[in-house]
Amino acid sequence: MSAAQPSPRTVESRGPLTGVVTVPGDKSISHRALMLSALAVGESRVTGLLEGEDVLATAAAMRAMGATIERSADGVWTVHGVGVGGLLQPAQALDMGNSGTSTRLLMGLVASHPITATFTGDASLSRRPMARVIEPLSRMGADVTASPGGTLPLMLRGLCPAVPIEYHLPVASAQVKSAVLLAGLNAPGITRVIEPVPTRDHSERMLAGFGAALSVEETPDGRVISIAGEAELRPQDIVVPGDPSSGAFWIVAASIVPGSDLLIRNVGLNPTRTGLIAAMRLMGADIVEQDARVVGGEPVADLRVRHAPLSAIEVPPELAPSMIDEYPALFVAAAFASGKTVARGAHELRVKESDRIAAMAAALGANGVSTQEFEDGLAIQGTGGEPIPGSGHVATRLDHRIAMSMAVAGLHARRPVLLDDAGPVATSYPAFFPTLDGLLGREPQ
Numbered sequence: 513m514s515a516a517q518p519s520p521r522t523v524e525s526r527g528p529l530t531g532v533v534t535v536p537g538d539k540s541i542s543h544r545a546l547m548l549s550a551l552a553v554g555e556s557r558v559t560g561l562l563e564g565e566d567v568l569a570t571a572a573a574m575r576a577m578g579a580t581i582e583r584s585a586d587g588v589w590t591v592h593g594v595g596v597g598g599l600l601q602p603a604q605a606l607d608m609g610n611s612g613t614s615t616r617l618l619m620g621l622v623a624s625h626p627i628t629a630t631f632t633g634d635a636s637l638s639r640r641p642m643a644r645v646i647e648p649l650s651r652m653g654a655d656v657t658a659s660p661g662g663t664l665p666l667m668l669r670g671l672c673p674a675v676p677i678e679y680h681l682p683v684a685s686a687q688v689k690s691a692v693l694l695a696g697l698n699a700p701g702i703t704r705v706i707e708p709v710p711t712r713d714h715s716e717r718m719l720a721g722f723g724a725a726l727s728v729e730e731t732p733d734g735r736v737i738s739i740a741g742e743a744e745l746r747p748q749d750i751v752v753p754g755d756p757s758s759g760a761f762w763i764v765a766a767s768i769v770p771g772s773d774l775l776i777r778n779v780g781l782n783p784t785r786t787g788l789i790a791a792m793r794l795m796g797a798d799i800v801e802q803d804a805r806v807v808g809g810e811p812v813a814d815l816r817v818r819h820a821p822l823s824a825i826e827v828p829p830e831l832a833p834s835m836i837d838e839y840p841a842l843f844v845a846a847a848f849a850s851g852k853t854v855a856r857g858a859h860e861l862r863v864k865e866s867d868r869i870a871a872m873a874a875a876l877g878a879n880g881v882s883t884q885e886f887e888d889g890l891a892i893q894g895t896g897g898e899p900i901p902g903s904g905h906v907a908t909r910l911d912h913r914i915a916m917s918m919a920v921a922g923l924h925a926r927r928p929v930l931l932d933d934a935g936p937v938a939t940s941y942p943a944f945f946p947t948l949d950g951l952l953g954r955e956p957q
């Protein structure tokens with residue numbers, strides 16, 4: 513789904529970042545808003561949906577399985593759902609593009625419907641592990657034929673009625689948790705997921721908001737989430753808050769570029785997503801929350817971020833689940849701190865859109881930053897606030913977060929940073945470069 517032709521991009525240092533930026537809708541919440549609306553009986557309306565390629569892949573898949581999904585001229589999306597149990601057999605393979613969330617959550621939905629679906633994706637997604645969802649969904653009765661190594665393309669035949677299970681998450685993953693809960697929506701009885709460490713809880717919040725009987729209990733074993741199956745979902749009006757994972761790039765940019773003072777509007781602050789802000793504050797970042805409010809059942813605020821000298825830290829590994837997508841941005845912040853930052857306990861970074869440990873080690877290294885790679889993390893030697901040398905080529909590896917993180921690094925570099933392909937940013941933040949151009953006062957490239 514990303515542009516077939518690579519779109520190279522150069523980012524250079526152009527002075528302080530000042531003014532206001534507004535972040536786009538949250539990607540995780542946008543996926544879930546479309547999926548649950550498509551399973552409710554009646555019309556739901558979604559405002560602030562992220563119109564990025566990943567979410568559009570989810571929309572296309574839900575349409576292919578019977579939902580009516582339309583965007584009106586004012587940017588509001590209306591969804592007419594088919595009801596839990598009502599998904600139709602898609603006529604063609606579901607193209608998931610670059611999106612792990614679409615793939616794993618939709619596999620959960622299909623698993624408890626009497627339909628068969630084939631899932632395909634781009635080169636990046638086709639390398640990512642699906643066994644983590646195949647295993648619990650097979651226990652619920654789904655029949656999956658995957659490519660060697662448990663990857664896409666794969667074919668999943670659902671079972672209806674499916675078998676409700678109790679599942680202890682072996683890996684901290686909101687996608688695996690959500691896949692099982694979504695399969696449980698149409699399984700008779702109670703499906704239970706136990707997560708030893710909390711991961712983003714948007715599925716739980718939204719399922720409850722749509723009227724599913726869902727309970728969450730804190731126990732010594734972790735959070736126990738129970739959902740009663742054969743649920744009937746009531747249509748909703750949903751307002752999607754801004755994506756903290758997109759806001760992260762501006763938080764880091766304003767922190768590292770001397771003289772910067774940015775107001776970042778509409779940042780979701782669900783506590784399962786705020787690890788980057790916590791880590792940046794430990795490094796000495798100046799981040800002030802303003803106008804705290806609740807949007808769509810989620811805490812939101814505007815963030816004023818001013819440049820501040822950063823100091824190296826040992827990144828607390830317990831922050832990992834709440835900042836899992838923000839490590840590439842954090843590694844860039846670390847490149848400008850005084851001292852050596854060490855981030856361990858983040859092995860999951862190896863199985864994202866790229867191997868984000870290797871990709872960032874290579875990208876920073878090419879631009880004169882010294883790093884040390886561990887199996888589960890990275891150590892980064894910071895400049896103490898000086899610009900990095902720059903002039904290196906960055907392989908973005910079909911990974912939006914590598915592209916945006918290294919673009920931010922280029923904002924405080926002696927010579928430009930060169931991205932081989934900025935196209936992947938369209939998956940989660942299509943307006944990223946136009947926004948950056950606007951902040952730098954230059955014509956969109």
Ligand SMILES: O=C(O)C1=C[C@@H](OP(=O)(O)O)[C@@H](O)[C@H](O)C1
Binds near residue numbers: 539684685686836
């Ligand atoms: O559930 C979600 O919306 C997501 C969960 C995380 O993945 P994992 O579940 O693989 O950690 C995250 O990396 C991804 O960007 C979105």
Ligand SMILES: C=C(OP(=O)(O)O)C(=O)O
Binds near residue numbers: 614864940
């Ligand atoms: C890991 C990510 O997304 P996904 O798993 O949905 O591809 C991400 O957006 O950083």
